[in-house]
Amino acid sequence: xxxxxxxxxxxxxxxxxxLLAYYWYKQPLILSPFGLRTLANQxxxxxxxxxxxxxxxxxxxxxLSVGAIVGLTNCVAATYMGTGPASVIGxxxxxxxxGTVAGMINGLFVAYGRIQPIIVTLATLYVYSGIALLIRPxxxxxxxxxxxxxxxxxxxxxxxxxxxxxxxxxxxxxxIMRTRLGTAIYAVGDNPGGAHMSAINVNRTLIAAYALxxxxxxxxxxxxxxxTTSGDANVGTTYTLNSVAAVVFGGALLGGGRGVALGPIVxxxxxxxxxxxxxxxxxxxxxxxxxxxxxxIVVLVFGNAWTLRARNWLAxxxx
Numbered sequence: 001x002x003x004x005x006x007x008x009x010x011x012x013x014x015x016x017x018x019l020l021a022y023y024w025y026k027q028p029l030i031l032s033p034f035g036l037r038t039l040a041n042q043x044x045x046x047x048x049x050x051x052x053x054x055x056x057x058x059x060x061x062x063x064l065s066v067g068a069i070v071g072l073t074n075c076v077a078a079t080y081m082g083t084g085p086a087s088v089i090g091x092x093x094x095x096x097x098x099g100t101v102a103g104m105i106n107g108l109f110v111a112y113g114r115i116q117p118i119i120v121t122l123a124t125l126y127v128y129s130g131i132a133l134l135i136r137p138x139x140x141x142x143x144x145x146x147x148x149x150x151x152x153x154x155x156x157x158x159x160x161x162x163x164x165x166x167x168x169x170x171x172x173x174x175x176i177m178r179t180r181l182g183t184a185i186y187a188v189g190d191n192p193g194g195a196h197m198s199a200i201n202v203n204r205t206l207i208a209a210y211a212l213x214x215x216x217x218x219x220x221x222x223x224x225x226x227x228t229t230s231g232d233a234n235v236g237t238t239y240t241l242n243s244v245a246a247v248v249f250g251g252a253l254l255g256g257g258r259g260v261a262l263g264p265i266v267x268x269x270x271x272x273x274x275x276x277x278x279x280x281x282x283x284x285x286x287x288x289x290x291x292x293x294x295x296x297i298v299v300l301v302f303g304n305a306w307t308l309r310a311r312n313w314l315a316x317x318x319x
Contacts, residue, residue, distance in 0.1 A: 103214020
């Protein structure tokens with residue numbers, strides 16, 4: 001039962017293990033407390049952004065504004081956080097609210113505007129990026145040391161970044177997916193017409209999914225703020241396409257209705273670590289992007305082929 005649920009994540013898990021094994025061969029210190037903390041901090045923002053992308057993909061859409069919301073919330077947090085615990089808590093709540101509202105706006109246009117998600121989120125990408133530039137025209141801001149330490153430090157071999165991802169996945173993502181809303185999200189992505197015939201309010205489900213996507217993107221923005229201790233309106237650019245790649249690599253279907261959180265989270269760490277592995281292998285920076293893209297293409301093609309083969313085997317066993 002467990003294997004059947006997480007079989008689509010297997011390729012990402014195996015790929016990450018092999019990548020880490022090779023990286024350890026080149027740089028043995030990556031398994032030290034400092035090395036593990038570095039790896040965790042390097043991939044956690046993308047892992048959270050992948051959850052933001054996944055919940056939208058499950059409905060059959062794609063959110064091109066994920067990176068812009070990450071950048072916007074990063075600017076909000078770094079600009080207004082202050083230095084005291086009370087102000088930090090207040091700004092964290094404000095930042096999560098900003099991300100949620102941004103995602104909800106996407107959902108409103110998709111649900112009631114009857115506009116394709118890719119068009120809506122492409123437009124809001126520019127809007128949210130523009131707002132981020134208004135808040136912080138130049139990179140900067142300030143983050144209290146205790147906030148950065150609480151999210152990016154480590155306790156021995158346990159990086160706090162892993163705790164953040166596990167907390168978001170187990171305490172927020174999993175309970176949501178086990179509610180009627182989670183069932184409705186999968187149903188809408190699998191068959192919108194059938195979901196409507198089953199008395200599921202498709203429009204409300206879409207709005208909720210996009211709002212949650214904005215919430216998870218804000219979580220990514222908050223972690224990025226702790227990691228960089230500053231705000232930058234352009235910092236979220238890479239997270240949009242990388243989050244889509246992580247979701248697909250993690251076994252979710254872009255058509256909607258299929259996918260679990262484990263695969264995209266693991267795939268996000270894989271994608272984030274590739275550059276470091278290439279650098280450790282002595283690959284010139286001029287060729288790193290080419291190698292990164294080539295590795296992703298090979299893994300995605302192999303992953304899709306394995307997923308289709310696994311589904312065929314499962315269909316044969318059922319028959």
